Amino acid sequence: MRDAALLANAREVIRVAEGLLAGADTATAAECGITAATVAACKKEADDYEAVISAPQQAIAGRKATTGQLRERFNTVEAVFASLDGLVEQFPDKTFVAAYHAARIVRDLGHGPGTEPTPAPPAPPP
Numbered sequence: 001m002r003d004a005a006l007l008a009n010a011r012e013v014i015r016v017a018e019g020l021l022a023g024a025d026t027a028t029a030a031e032c033g034i035t036a037a038t039v040a041a042c043k044k045e046a047d048d049y050e051a052v053i054s055a056p057q058q059a060i061a062g063r064k065a066t067t068g069q070l071r072e073r074f075n076t077v078e079a080v081f082a083s084l085d086g087l088v089e090q091f092p093d094k095t096f097v098a099a100y101h102a103a104r105i106v107r108d109l110g111h112g113p114g115t116e117p118t119p120a121p122p123a124p125p126p
Helices: 003-022 026-031 036-088 094-103
Strands: none
Touching: 003 026, 003 036, 036 094
């Protein structure tokens, strides 16, 4: 049973139990263990379950929003570095200037998950 269907069934059971408690069958419901306390406990469990099943969707939406902000923030940081590039040239220490420019070079030394491993050569025939 899907999460939403299970939650809907739980809400329906709670609705029926509340109807029994509100009607003339309160004594019969109490004999079966249906009391205001048990209905309240079931309501709390259903509310907690609803929060749990919606948590992954909220997390995905939050990650998407955060990822959408990355490009703008990268551009902001790059603009700060661009302004520093002009200012660093004013320093008289050429070693510092050279080290700064060397540190600004981005070296991509890794490979992503899309890179295929090199296949091993076939074994020579015996």
